[in-house]
Amino acid sequence: MSGRVAVVSGGNRGLGLEIVRKLAAAGLRVVLASRSAERGEVAAARLEEHRDSVTVAPLDISDAASVAEFATWLRLTFGRCDVLVNNAAVAVDDGQDAETIDMDVVRRTMETNLLGTWQLSQAVIPAMRARRHGRIVNISSGVGRLSSMGAGIPAYRVSKCAVNALTRIMADELRDDGILVNACCPGWTRTEMGGPSATVSPEDAAVTPVWLATLPPDGPTGQFYRDGRPLDW
Structure with a gap:
């Protein structure tokens, strides 16, 4: 993995920060992308022996201008991108139902979870294709599975279902370019989003995305x- 560059969106806390840590430990140069560069630097300081392998960069995946600026910075700074972990996401519709949910909540959720993931992927794919090597890992959720779809958190569910569809589409489009695209469900993880009662530690939740990021x-x-282990869709 020496010399390869990984980008982790939403890398300043929780699952994202643990993915950054594990990728750096595996020998990659990791870009910790965070909406707040200051918070990113504070988070990076907690990585101790892996700090020198991590570079912090500001990125708001829901803002097209921010994504474009980040892509330019990445090209000028490293000239490559080998791994993208689309981790940044929001969950802001707890307790709401599809019948009455405010469409502004739906739009905010889709702008980040789907469109942000999509436009950041678009921004780095050319660098991957140029080297005929890339790994894109979309952090999804089991609540986005059509096979077990149910009521509750409708905006979040729909956004993750759409991320799963995007995963399948991009994987098929990019398979001949040496770019592997997969999704994973980290489980109910003890993060700011998952809450203190969640059953999975960030350390355990990060194992599968890091495996997918370093596939042969x-x-x-x-x-x-x-x-x-594979899930059905």
Whole structure:
């Protein structure tokens, strides 16, 4: 992995920060992307022996101008991108239902979870294609599975279902370019989003996305995983 560059969106806390830590430990140069560069620097300082392998950069994936500025910075700074972990997301519709939810909540959720993931992927794919190597990992959720879709958190569910669809589409489009695209469900993780009662530690939740980020050339693509095992869609 020496010399390879990974980008982790929403990398300043929780699951994102643990993914940054594990990728740096695996020998990658990791870009910790955070909406607040100041918060990113504070988070990076907690990485101790891996701090020298991590570079902090500001990025708001819901803002097209921010994504474009980040892509330019990435090209000028490193000249490559080998791994993208689309981790940044919001969950702001708890306790609401599809019948009455405010459409502004739906739009905010989709702008970040789907469109932000999509436009950041678009921004780094050319660098991956140029080297005929890339790994895109979309952090999704089991609540986005059509096979078990139910009521509750409708905006979040729909956004993650759409991320799963995007995963399948991009995987099929990019399979001949050496770019593997997969999604994973980290489980109910003890983060600011998941809350203190969640059953999975960030350390355990990060194992599967890091595995997908470091797949060999003959690794799977267009699949959905939890705990290293495939899920149906």
